[in-house]
Amino acid sequence: MENIYDFQDMVKLVDLSNGYRVSDFACEFEEYNKFIREEALGLQFAEISKVHLLINKENADVIAYMSLSTDSIKLSPFEKDSHKIGFVNFEAIASVKIGKLAVDLKYKQRFKGIGSLMIEMALAITEDLREAGVACRFIVLDADIKNNPTVVDFYKKQGFEFNEKYKKGRNPSMRLDILDDIEVIEETGI
Helix, strand or coil, X not given: CEEXXXXXXXXXXXXXXXXXXXXXXXXXXXXXXXXXXXXXXHHHHCCCCEEEEEEECCCCCEEEEEEEEEEEEECCHXXXXXXXXXXXXXXEEEEEEEEEEEXXXXXXXXXXXXXXXXXXXXXXXXXXXXXXXXXXXXXXXXXXXXXXXXXXXXXXXXXCEECHHHCCCCCCEEEEECCCCCHHHHHHCC
């Protein structure tokens, strides 16, 4: 199996629009196939979520997709302290949510690392958002253990951790702290 990172020059992240062959996309889970084929464009036009496609530049195949939207997360005092934001009086902390993330089966069988690359791209999009002046501290998601019981292990390898209040249930909530310079907070004495 080849590593997608060795072939980054053959892929491109684009916004979903008419004209991409989403009808050819086929992952393991029909719910995710239906989403990209029938629901994603409408949600995007309604400004509910933005869908990003990883495209094979050689043949325009949709290799993977993810939907992103703004969100917030409620953290316990302990969780806030663990991220050095115990001083924050807000109950909800700004975040970006990965609503769906899926990889086409034929590419998943050929390449490893596609899901990890998509997480990195979500981080880059979130960093762009922060640089544009919109605060965001976490990437959050609800791990779809109903469709994929091992997905939690994947997200843990990417650095995500459970949100204590929402870690039980059908889709446990997880978060990734995206602040890469924690010392800034410590140096300001906040």
